[in-house]
Amino acid sequence: MKIGIIGSGQLGWMMMLESYNLPVDFYMLDNEPGPASYMARKFFTPDKYKEFVDSCDYITYEFEHVDGRTLEYSEKSNKLRPGLKAIEIKRDRSLEKDFLRSINVPEADYEKADNFNEALKIARDKGNAVIKTCAGGYDGKGQFYVHDSDTSKFEGLDVLGRFIVEDFINYESEASIIAVRSESGEFQFFDPSFNYNKNGILIYNIAPFNDKKSEMQEIAKKIMNNLNYIGVMGIEFYIVNNKVLVNEIAPRVHNTGHHTLKGSSISQFQEHIRAISNMNIIMPELYKPSGIVNILGRGIDDVYNEIMKTADDVYWYRKPEIRRKRKMGHVNITGESYNDVNKRVNDVLNILYRGNLDQFI
Amino acid sequence: MKIGIIGSGQLGWMMMLESYNLPVDFYMLDNEPGPASYMARKFFTPDKYKEFVDSCDYITYEFEHVDGRTLEYSEKSNKLRPGLKAIEIKRDRSLEKDFLRSINVPEADYEKADNFNEALKIARDKGNAVIKTCAGGYDGKGQFYVHDSDTSKFEGLDVLGRFIVEDFINYESEASIIAVRSESGEFQFFDPSFNYNKNGILIYNIAPFNDKKSEMQEIAKKIMNNLNYIGVMGIEFYIVNNKVLVNEIAPRVHNTGHHTLKGSSISQFQEHIRAISNMNIIMPELYKPSGIVNILGRGIDDVYNEIMKTADDVYWYRKPEIRRKRKMGHVNITGESYNDVNKRVNDVLNILYRGNLDQFI
Incomplete structure (x- = not known):
C-alpha cells in the first residue's frame, strides 16, 4: 500500500515514524524537500501532482494551506482523506465559524x-x-x-x-480533544488535554483533562459526521462558566495530540494512518498521565542531556533554521499523576527557557 | 549526533524507527542496501568503511557476522558499542561457551x-x-x-x-532477558519473556515471565560487566529443574525483545541507542502483558486486515523475497493478563499458519 502525504514538515514526519512499521510506503509532495522528506520513499514537487496522486492508494495532508491542484485531483480520484470539505472551511475563518453555527456547535x-x-x-x-x-x-x-x-x-x-x-472569551482554561473517524463512521477518542497557550502558541499540554470529556466527544461527533470526515481531527475548546466553546478545528493530526506518542497504546499519528487507509481504528488507552512541552525558538544541543534525564523522550523536527516562535521540536513527559506531569513540565520549561519564555516566542 | 549502524536489516530498521525522533542522524553500512537502508541518511559499502566510521560519533551493529575491517577500525577509533570482545566470542561457539564457563555462569x-x-x-x-x-x-x-x-x-x-x-537439555521452558548497560556501568532490565521456539526458530514470546527474574538479572550483570559491555544484550535461558542455564547470548537487540515495541514505556531499540550514544538509560515499565508472533515464510497482504483487527500492531520488514523459515515481520500483541496475551497469540498463529506452521519453517 502506498500513502501520499502532502507537506514534508514535522506532522508528516511523525505519521511516518509511527506507521512505517506497517506494510505501507510513504510518498511525499511539497514545494521543496522539508525536514521529513528524507524518510519518504519518493518525493514529488507540485508540477508532478498527477504522477504523485496516481501512484498512491490514499492521500492525506499535514497542513491545510497546501497546493490546490493536488488536493482537487486527489479528491476527484477518491483518494483524499480527510476530504476537501474540511479544508475548504479552513481556508476562510468565516466559513469555519459559519459551519459551526449552522450545526449548532457552541462557539464565541x-x-x-x-x-x-x-x-x-x-x-x-x-x-x-x-x-x-x-x-x-x-x-x-x-x-x-x-x-x-x-x-x-x-x-x-x-x-x-x-x-x-x-x-473576547475570558476563559478559565483551554483544552482540546483528538478524535478519529473511520470510513464506516466509527469513532475513537483520545482523552482530552489541558493546553497552555501564550501569544497564540501552544507552550505545553497535559492529559487526561476529562472535566468536559463527554461534551467534547459529542461535539467532535457532530462536526466530523457533518463533514463525512475520515481521519484524525484536533478540536480546541475554551472552557468558560462550566461550558465548552469551540475555538477552532484542525482537520489533521494536531500539536495538542503529540503527548499520545508516549504512555499511550497508540499515537494520534498511527490512528490517522489507520483511518485513512481503511484499517480498523482502535480505542486509545492512556497508560499514564502524559504531556508535552514545545521547544520554541531555540536549539537542543546545549540541553539535550539534561532534557533526556528529566523527560521521557524528545522529538527534534530537524528544521533547517532556528527562528523565534518556531516549533523546533517537543519534549514528551509522563508521570504518576496529572500533578506529577505538571511538576515535570515545569522542570522542562525551566531547562529550556530559564524563566525567559518571552524571549523565545 | 551521527550514529552508524553496520547492517541494513530489520534490527537496524527498528533502531531507526524508534530513535529517529532524537536529534540523531543514522548512517548505515552494508554489502548492499537492505530493507532498512531507505531510512538511513547516508549509505556506505564496506570499501568506504573509513569514511563511514570517521563521519560517525558512535558505531553499532545489528548482527555479529559483519565486515571485520569496519569493526576493527570502529573499535580502534573508540566508537564501537558494544565492543569487539562481545563479537569475538560470538564468532566461535566454543569461545562463547568457554567464556561463560570461565565466569561461572550456568550453562549446558x-x-x-x-x-x-x-x-x-x-x-x-x-x-x-x-x-x-x-x-x-x-x-x-x-x-x-x-x-x-x-x-x-x-x-x-x-x-x-x-x-x-x-x-541435551530436556528443559521445561525457554526464556530470555533483555538487559542494557551504560558506559558508566549502570544497568536496566526489561521483564523476562517466555519464548516458544520450533526447529530452532522463535515462533512467539510473551512477557512478563518473571519466575527466575533475579537469577537472570544477576547472570546478565556478570556477563556484561565481564565484557565491559555497552548497549542492549539478549540472553536466552533454559529453565530446567527449577534452575536457569544460559543457552546463548546475543550482543545486540534481540528478537525476544520485540514485544517492548508495544505496551512498554521504552523499547529495547531506543534503550540501545541511548546506551551507545552516552545518553541516560531509563527503567523500562511494562504497562501491559505483551508478546509477539513472528511472521515466518509468508506474506502479509492476504491477512493484513484480519491481523490488524486481532493484534495491536504489525512490523513488516520489507524483505525483497519470501522464503521458508525467513522472518518476514512480526505481530505485536498486548492483553489484560499473561493468559489473555497467550490466547491472542494463538488467534494470530491461527490466522498466519492455519494449523500448518511446519509448512512455513
Missing part, C-alpha cells in the same frame, strides 16, 4: 467585516473582542485584541483582507 | 570436537546431545540432535568445521 459569537476599519468599529461596539483575519493566520498570527473599546493602538494600521470579530 | 555441559566424526563419537558417549558448529549457525541452522546414542541418521554426513557437543 462573531460578526464579519469586509475590511479592517469595519472590523475595528464592530470591536469597539462589542467592547471586548478579537479581530481575526479570515485567510491565513496560525500560531497567533493575524489576531488583534481589543479591550474596553480601545482600538487606539490599531488606528492607522492597514491590514488587508476580510475579518471576523469575535467576542 | 559441553565438549569440543575438531571434526564431525569426533563430535558424533562424543555425542554417542553422552547419550543425548546436541552437536553445534562453532562458526556460523543461527535460527536452528548447523545443529544436530543425537538421542539414545543413535547417530545413524548422521553417518556418512560430512559437515565441515569444528564443533561443540552439548548435553
